[in-house]
Amino acid sequence: MDREFWNKEIETLDRKRLEELQLERLNDTLARAKKSEFYRNRIPERVESLAELQDIPFTTKDDLRKSFPFGMVAVDPSELVRVHSSSGTTGQATVIYHTRKDIENWADLVARCMYMTGVRKNDVFQNMMGYGLFTGGLGLHYGSEKLGSLTIPASSGNSKRQIMLMKNFNTTVVHITPSYALHLYTIMLDEGIDPRRDLKLKIAFLGAEPYTEETRKRLEELYGFDAFNSYGLSEMNGPGVAFECRNKDGMHLWEDHYIIEVIDPVTGEVLRDGEEGELVLTTLMREGMPIIRYRTGDITRVYPEPCSCGRTHRRISRIKGRSDDMLIINGVNLYPMQIEKVLMGIPEVGNNYLIEIDKVGYLDRINVKVEVRPEIFKGDVRDLENLKHKIIEELKTNVLVKPHVILVEPNSLPKSEGKAVRVIDKRKSQEV
Ligand code: ADP
Ligand code: ZN
Numbered sequence: 001m002d003r004e005f006w007n008k009e010i011e012t013l014d015r016k017r018l019e020e021l022q023l024e025r026l027n028d029t030l031a032r033a034k035k036s037e038f039y040r041n042r043i044p045e046r047v048e049s050l051a052e053l054q055d056i057p058f059t060t061k062d063d064l065r066k067s068f069p070f071g072m073v074a075v076d077p078s079e080l081v082r083v084h085s086s087s088g089t090t091g092q093a094t095v096i097y098h099t100r101k102d103i104e105n106w107a108d109l110v111a112r113c114m115y116m117t118g119v120r121k122n123d124v125f126q127n128m129m130g131y132g133l134f135t136g137g138l139g140l141h142y143g144s145e146k147l148g149s150l151t152i153p154a155s156s157g158n159s160k161r162q163i164m165l166m167k168n169f170n171t172t173v174v175h176i177t178p179s180y181a182l183h184l185y186t187i188m189l190d191e192g193i194d195p196r197r198d199l200k201l202k203i204a205f206l207g208a209e210p211y212t213e214e215t216r217k218r219l220e221e222l223y224g225f226d227a228f229n230s231y232g233l234s235e236m237n238g239p240g241v242a243f244e245c246r247n248k249d250g251m252h253l254w255e256d257h258y259i260i261e262v263i264d265p266v267t268g269e270v271l272r273d274g275e276e277g278e279l280v281l282t283t284l285m286r287e288g289m290p291i292i293r294y295r296t297g298d299i300t301r302v303y304p305e306p307c308s309c310g311r312t313h314r315r316i317s318r319i320k321g322r323s324d325d326m327l328i329i330n331g332v333n334l335y336p337m338q339i340e341k342v343l344m345g346i347p348e349v350g351n352n353y354l355i356e357i358d359k360v361g362y363l364d365r366i367n368v369k370v371e372v373r374p375e376i377f378k379g380d381v382r383d384l385e386n387l388k389h390k391i392i393e394e395l396k397t398n399v400l401v402k403p404h405v406i407l408v409e410p411n412s413l414p415k416s417e418g419k420a421v422r423v424i425d426k427r428k429s430q431e432v
Contacts, residue, residue, distance in 0.1 A: 006115035006147075007108075010256050011311045018255055018312060023050055025284035026259065033290040036074040038067045043292060053259065054270055058280065058293045064094040064235065072289050073097055080288055085133045086234040087208075087419055093133075096234050099288040103142065106237045109254055110143020113243035116252070116311075117203055117228045119173050121148035124200075126171040128162060128180065129208065130418055131155040135238020136208050140175050143240060149173065156180065157417040159187040166199050173203045175230070175239075178211040178219065179420030182351035185222050186411055189374075196224035205230040207239060209419045210321050210337050214344035218351075229318060235294055236281050242316055250303045250315030257285050260314065261293070262302055265323045273304040278323055279316065297322040299335075327357065327423065329364045329401045336422045339368060339403075342394045348376045348387050352413045358426040366403040368395070374410045 005011045013021070027046045033039040043056055063072075070077060081100050085093040098106070119125065125144045129136030137155055144151045154165055156177075162184065165171065176184070181204065188195055195201060201223055206216065207230030216227050231251050232239040236258060242251035253260055259282040262271045271277045279296045299322070303315040321335040328334070336355055343349050350371035357366050370391060376383060384407055391405045414421070 002120070005311075006112040011112070011116075011313065013256070013312055015312055019050060021256060022259055022284060023047075025256075026050065026053065026282070029282070029284055029286070029290045029292070032074045032287065033292060034074075036072050036290075038063065038071045039074075039290075039292065050259070053261075053282065053293065056293055058268065058295050059291055060295050061091075061094055061235075061297070064291075065092055068095055072291065074290055075099060075288055082138075083133070084135050084138075084234050084238065087134055089419060094235060096237075097288045102237075102286055102288050105257070105285050106139060106240060107142035107146045109237070109240040109257060110140055111147040112254070113230065113240055114140075114143055114147050114149075114173075114205075116243060116245050116309075117205070117226070118246060119144075119147060119149060119203060123149040123172045123202075124152065124169050125149040125173040125175070126152040126154050126162070126165055126169070128154050128156055128174055128176040134418075135232065135234045136175070136177075139232070139238035139240060140205070159184050159417075160191065163188060163191060163193060166201070170200045172200050173205075174201060174225075175205040175207075177208050177416065177418060177420065178206045178215050179209060179352075179416035179422075180418065181206065181219050181223070182215070183415050183417070185219075186351055195222065199223075201225040203228065205239075205243075207231055210319050210325075212337055212341040212344055213318065214341050218344050231298075231316070231319060233296055233298075235291055235296075236283060241281070245307060245309045245311060247307060247309055250307070250317055252307065252311050252313045253316050255313045258283060260302060260316070262300065263295075265299075273302040273314070276301040276317075276320070297324060299323055325423075327355075327366075327425070329357065329366050332401050334399060334401060338399050339395065340422070342398050343368075343370060343391070346387075346391060346394065348373055348383075349391070350374075350410050352411075352415070353422070354413050355423045356426060357423070364427065366401055367406060368403045369406045369408050369413060371410050371413055372407050377407075377409055 079099050080097045082098045085095045127140050131137030204225045204227045206227050220227050228244040232241040242253035244251050261280040262277040265278040279298045279300050281294050282292050283290050299320040300316045350373045352371040354369045396402050
């Protein structure tokens with residue numbers, strides 16, 4: 001009979017034993033990290049309880065940049081076998097080194113995640129994330145091979161080839177950014193392909209960028225697959241840090257590999273489960289580059305209640321955005337995802353949008369460019385006017401700012417094949 005867990009013992013370990021394991025691994029981590037230049041004088045030899053972690057200072061993205069190249073490396077550089085870097089979404093990329101054991105552990109975590117969603121040996125997995133320094137390609141690749149699925153290293157882009165691969169190999173599982181999945185569907189339409197009818201897709205992993213529940217639902221409807229949220233960041237390996245189980249309600253964050261904290265991004269105070277704040281993570285298994293209390297910048301909350309799937313590792317909620325994604329429009333705080341939520345909930349809205357912010361006199365103005373579904377775009381002008389008003393009204397009610405909405409032709413906005421750029425803020429360049 002098919003087993004339900006990749007590693008039942010560890011995935012369902014009772015909380016008390018899990019915390020004992022964390023404390024043991026935290027002390028191993030402190031001992032290892034002490035060997036690096038960066039942590040040498042920054043951390044204690046050991047701690048007596050997990051609570052004492054709170055006395056150790058945070059590590060930031062800037063610390064990683066400043067300690068480039070080897071300031072955080074805790075082993076002899078000859079032990080390192082791989083280097084990855086972040087995508088550089090918020091500035092200069094950060095660099096992470098791995099030992100052979102780090103790579104093996106990462107592959108095992110990814111296999112655990114994939115298995116949890118229902119992927120098995122006989123599946124065909126097409127990995128549509130960029131191969132290279134970015135972690136989305138190679139990270140999932142080794143996990144999928146470890147699980148035993150046939151793995152297609154398709155990488156991102158080249159949509160017609162992606163569709164051909166799906167057909168030729170009967171792809172059942174894909175890994176793709178949500179923005180690229182929205183775009184790829186429009187190419188399928190042009191090619192006369194209906195994924196529900198013509199393809200064999202069952203499961204999709206969507207991650208690497210923030211997106212809303214509405215976008216997930218829309219993609220599941222268009223493609224006919226079950227979509228699972230996948231969270232990770234290169235500083236903590238990349239994908240495989242947290243993943244949804246079949247319940248699709250929050251992502252299990254693997255606490256045998258990471259310690260979770262959620263803090264108030266302004267005061268740094270550690271918050272209770274259930275409270276929203278910035279996610280802070282500590283690696284427990286890293287050899288090459290242990291990282292302690294890393295400020296991810298990602299806004300989320302920990303679910304206080306256990307999951308009915310039986311896994312004891314706590315879940316985090318969908319990432320609302322990065323703390324530095326927050327926009328302030330005439331004094332009102334706003335996350336781009338609040339806009340996406342409204343847009344993707346309106347059926348006539350197409351699969352792409354762009355937010356532009358500029359200044360008119362002293363006031364901020366928010367322009368939302370929205371692609372319209374092809375049949376609506378070609379239809380009655382009055383329908384377009386009505387749609388525009390509907391979008392403005394819904395945004396006003398849900399987001400509390402009145403945007404300027406511009407409806408545009410399908411496929412006319414810049415396309416995303418990786419992480420989408422959703423916001424262009426022109427205010428800075430307008431300042432004199
Ligand atoms: P960069 O920080 O330069 O984008 P990474 O490639 O390491 O580099 O990306 C990690 C970041 O991507 C995370 O910190 C988070 O902001 C975002 N991210 C990854 N997965 C998700 C997800 N499922 N939902 C929302 N955001 C995500
Ligand atoms: Zn679960």
